[in-house]
Amino acid sequence: MxxxxxxxxxxxxxxxxxxxxxxxxxxxxxxxxxxLSYCRHHKLYTLDVMEAQESPMFNNKKIERKLSMExxxxxxxxxxxxxxxxxxxxxxxxxxVMWRRPEEW
Amino acid sequence: TGPQAGKTRAVGIVGIERKIEEKRKETDKxxxxxxxxxxxxxxxxxxxxxxxxxxxxKIKDKQGDITExxxxxxxxxxxxxxxANPVTRETHGSGTHYHMQLAxxxxxxxxxxxxxxxxxxxxxxxxxxxxxxRGMELLSPEDLLNACKMFESLKLPLRLRVFDSGVMVVQxxxxxxxxxxxxxxxxxxxxxxxxxxxxAKLLGLSVLLSKERLLLAEKMGHLCRDDSVEGLRFYPNLx
Numbered sequence: 001m002x003x004x005x006x007x008x009x010x011x012x013x014x015x016x017x018x019x020x021x022x023x024x025x026x027x028x029x030x031x032x033x034x035x036l037s038y039c040r041h042h043k044l045y046t047l048d049v050m051e052a053q054e055s056p057m058f059n060n061k062k063i064e065r066k067l068s069m070e071x072x073x074x075x076x077x078x079x080x081x082x083x084x085x086x087x088x089x090x091x092x093x094x095x096x097v098m099w100r101r102p103e104e105w
Numbered sequence: 106t107g108p109q110a111g112k113t114r115a116v117g118i119v120g121i122e123r124k125i126e127e128k129r130k131e132t133d134k135x136x137x138x139x140x141x142x143x144x145x146x147x148x149x150x151x152x153x154x155x156x157x158x159x160x161x162x163k164i165k166d167k168q169g170d171i172t173e174x175x176x177x178x179x180x181x182x183x184x185x186x187x188x189a190n191p192v193t194r195e196t197h198g199s200g201t202h203y204h205m206q207l208a209x210x211x212x213x214x215x216x217x218x219x220x221x222x223x224x225x226x227x228x229x230x231x232x233x234x235x236x237x238x239r240g241m242e243l244l245s246p247e248d249l250l251n252a253c254k255m256f257e258s259l260k261l262p263l264r265l266r267v268f269d270s271g272v273m274v275v276q277x278x279x280x281x282x283x284x285x286x287x288x289x290x291x292x293x294x295x296x297x298x299x300x301x302x303x304x305a306k307l308l309g310l311s312v313l314l315s316k317e318r319l320l321l322a323e324k325m326g327h328l329c330r331d332d333s334v335e336g337l338r339f340y341p342n343l344x
Contacts, residue, residue: 013343018330027344
């Protein structure tokens with residue numbers, strides 16, 4: 001079964017961090033749910049930030065858009081706040097992704 | 106043709122040297138005179154500055170919220186000396202009489218060109234237009250800005266508006282913002298997505314103003330951006 005991308009994935013502005021606060025919140029929420037479902041589908045438990053940028057999750061080859069490093073950091077930080085992500089080192093280069101929050105298990 | 110009376114006749118190299126020497130002395134005299142006059146003038150101006158400062162202090166003592174004739178006259182004195190200093194005098198006469206008159210004149214003058222351009226012009230554009238039409242007695246950028254700042258208090262049908270980017274524009278008061286944003290959204294939706302340049306071409310506006318419109322619509326949450334190597338594109342906000 002192939003992974004089903006959300007509609008936002010083919011919408012170029014999805015790959016630019018939006019300056020408008022409301023818009024950005026919706027954008028980040030969509031990114032978070034995309035990242036979680038992507039990891040769940042591919043059974044990924046740990047992510048490397050550098051590798052993640054090259055993976056299809058943050059890099060849409062079809063529309064030639066790629067999420068910038070800073071934006072990926074913002075998305076990860078958002079996931080961490082929600083309790084779905086933990087950093088494995090101090091440099092924040094590797095992280096543990098939890099499809100469900102620890103308290104849900 | 107005899108030799109000129111009363112003057113030593115210039116002969117040979119000595120004559121030429123003497124002539125050069127005379128010329129040099131004369132220019133020397135001219136130059137030193139000019140500088141002397143200039144320094145005298147500076148002394149006078151210095152006195153004027155000092156006097157005006159002391160008057161400013163006196164006005165400060167008697168705080169008043171009505172625009173008195175005295176302070177207005179004082180402002181125009183300062184202006185004629187080129188030391189218009191609104192920082193300490195803003196509470197004493199809002200702006201100058203001169204700028205007030207100028208604002209009225211601009212109001213009459215800009216009405217038609219503004220309507221032609223869709224109700225909005227960048228301040229630099231206004232500056233070009235006004236000064237080109239004047240030819241003589243040109244406006245300084247500062248004068249224009251000060252005059253434009255008075256549109257509102259004079260109840261003229263024009264407004265000075267500052268965008269978040271710092272770009273200043275003059276717009277007609279009848280110019281409706283919601284309408285502008287709505288039309289921007291319509292245009293973008295129709296084309297799928299637009300850059301500022303494409304939008305400018307579509308509307309026949311300047312690139313600067315069309316970009317401000319798109320940014321404004323983005324700020325209101327109607328548009329969102331796609332920033333890539335291809336340029337900054339604006340899309341309808343589907344989020």
